[in-house]
Amino acid sequence: MVGFQTKLKHGAQQRVFRTIPGLEHAEFARLGGLHRNTFLNSPKLLDTQLRLRAQPRLRFAGQMTGCEGYVESAGIGLIAGLYAAADARSTTLAPPPVTTALGALLGHITGGHIETIDPGARSFQPMNINFGLFPPARQPADEKIPTVRACAATKRPLPRNRRSAPARCRTSIAGLPIACL
Numbered sequence: 001m002v003g004f005q006t007k008l009k010h011g012a013q014q015r016v017f018r019t020i021p022g023l024e025h026a027e028f029a030r031l032g033g034l035h036r037n038t039f040l041n042s043p044k045l046l047d048t049q050l051r052l053r054a055q056p057r058l059r060f061a062g063q064m065t066g067c068e069g070y071v072e073s074a075g076i077g078l079i080a081g082l083y084a085a086a087d088a089r090s091t092t093l094a095p096p097p098v099t100t101a102l103g104a105l106l107g108h109i110t111g112g113h114i115e116t117i118d119p120g121a122r123s124f125q126p127m128n129i130n131f132g133l134f135p136p137a138r139q140p141a142d143e144k145i146p147t148v149r150a151c152a153a154t155k156r157p158l159p160r161n162r163r164s165a166p167a168r169c170r171t172s173i174a175g176l177p178i179a180c181l
């Protein structure tokens with residue numbers, strides 16, 4: 001079972017899987033487990049452009065820098081490549097904004113995460129991109145968002161977490177304006 005991460009013991013996994021109709025008598029060639037990532041302590045070892053502080057001619061990319069996932073690894077590879085190309089051309093490349101997925105992930109890898117982690121021991125662990133890596137969303141002080149109770153298009157009451165969202169929306173998913181979802 002490729003990519004099936006679990007701490008369940010093999011016996012327990014087999015018991016659970018055999019409850020699935022059709023798999024009562026299945027033989028499992030390989031069961032789930034946890035995979036371990038080998039990664040650099042990037043916040044300490046790498047600078048903000050993914051260069052090894054001790055040897056700046058070396059640049060790191062991909063999962064070993066402390067991201068996880070196909071897209072994340074490719075994304076960090078892309079930005080490392082762009083930084084390398086900028087170096088080769090003796091130009092500078094502005095970092096991606098921290099409000100973008102790439103900028104937030106780069107911030108996590110090169111040090112932002114360990115500085116802002118909750119109270120407790122500092123740690124650095126590989127991460128997929130997630131909203132916890134982004135800076136808190138800010139609302140301009142003078143911007144008042146009206147409270148809206150129903151969607152203007154469908155007149156349906158909005159879910160509680162959407163009460164301050166504009167009721168007019170042109171985008172829809174499966175025929176429903178997104179405010180209704």
Ligand SMILES: Cc1cc2nc3c(=O)[nH]c(=O)nc-3n(C[C@H](O)[C@H](O)[C@H](O)COP(=O)(O)OP(=O)(O)OC[C@H]3O[C@@H](n4cnc5c(N)ncnc54)[C@H](O)[C@@H]3O)c2cc1C
Nearest residue numbers: 002003004035061062063064067068069070071072073074
């Ligand atoms: C079982 C499993 C399931 C996964 N499922 C998902 C999933 O569903 N979705 C997802 O987004 N991610 C998934 N991942 C994570 C994803 O595979 C990785 O995050 C991603 O492939 C990392 O890409 P990378 O190019 O940075 O590194 P890698 O893909 O690990 O590539 C590194 C390459 O460097 C080579 N290498 C190592 N040392 C040397 C050396 N000394 N000299 C030369 N070459 C070397 C390796 O052989 C390898 O080819 C999964 C990982 C595992 C293990």
